[in-house]
Amino acid sequence: MGLRPRILLSTSVFKKQIVAITSIFLVLYIIGHLAGNLLIFAGPEAFNAYAEKLHDLGGLLWVARIVLLAAFVLHVYFTIKLAQENRKAGLGRYAVANPKGDWPFARRTMIYTGLLVFFFFFVHLNDFTFADAEGEHSVVMTSNGEANLGLYGLVWNSFLDPFRAVFYVLAVFATGFHLSHGVQSLFQSLGLDHPRYTPTIRRLSVIIGAIVAVGFALIPVYVIIRHLITGVGA
Numbered sequence: 001m002g003l004r005p006r007i008l009l010s011t012s013v014f015k016k017q018i019v020a021i022t023s024i025f026l027v028l029y030i031i032g033h034l035a036g037n038l039l040i041f042a043g044p045e046a047f048n049a050y051a052e053k054l055h056d057l058g059g060l061l062w063v064a065r066i067v068l069l070a071a072f073v074l075h076v077y078f079t080i081k082l083a084q085e086n087r088k089a090g091l092g093r094y095a096v097a098n099p100k101g102d103w104p105f106a107r108r109t110m111i112y113t114g115l116l117v118f119f120f121f122f123v124h125l126n127d128f129t130f131a132d133a134e135g136e137h138s139v140v141m142t143s144n145g146e147a148n149l150g151l152y153g154l155v156w157n158s159f160l161d162p163f164r165a166v167f168y169v170l171a172v173f174a175t176g177f178h179l180s181h182g183v184q185s186l187f188q189s190l191g192l193d194h195p196r197y198t199p200t201i202r203r204l205s206v207i208i209g210a211i212v213a214v215g216f217a218l219i220p221v222y223v224i225i226r227h228l229i230t231g232v233g234a
């Protein structure tokens, strides 16, 4: 006979599976978001056109946002629950079934990188999603004089503040470290790992983490270097 729903909900296996399933949504979003953001290198038209296309999705965009927010909330909630249970059982913060061959630094810092990403999430929404992308903060010096460059201009001006730029670099590296362990761990939690594929999954996990960290970090670094060298944003 199977477990009754209430018992099932309270098992740590179930909680780990929720953390893993929600991770899939979050990782896919982060990769898609990175791909979109890299359009900043193609200039204001390409970057703003991409953002506009997303906004034009209307209701569909809201469905995606709600799914993502739900995944984020569940991910954080069940991670805290698991950490509490493991601490009670004297297993450390978040026991991992098979840490052999793992990258211990990324595994041991999951809670800290997770906390930084959590904090970053609110700062980030305030910076770009809730900010006015048409106002004075979008006005950038270009080779043809000052121009309002919309969302591109907002991102550009935001990273001219060195504190924000450094905070973003730290936050995206924290995201990368978190994923470098998180992706391989989600395969394990869902029972999708097999000794034969474990090294490949671990490599894939570290590669995804590195791409996310370096890819996002290139954006504030590019803004600052280009500003110092050319003095114009487009």
Ligand code: HEM
Pocket (backbone or CB within 6 Å): 030, 033, 037, 051, 054, 065, 117, 124, 125, 128, 129, 151, 155, 168, 171, 172, 175, 216, 217, 219, 220
């Ligand atoms: C240099 C790094 C980043 C840049 C330049 C950037 C840029 C942006 C911009 C411009 C927006 C607003 C999009 C719009 O209104 O159309 C946005 C929204 C968002 N970003 Fe980022 N982002 C970065 C890193 C990240 C990371 C690492 C995460 C996740 C860990 C993230 C998660 C989000 C979320 C959840 C939203 C809200 C999406 C929505 O409103 O639909 N971003 N980002």
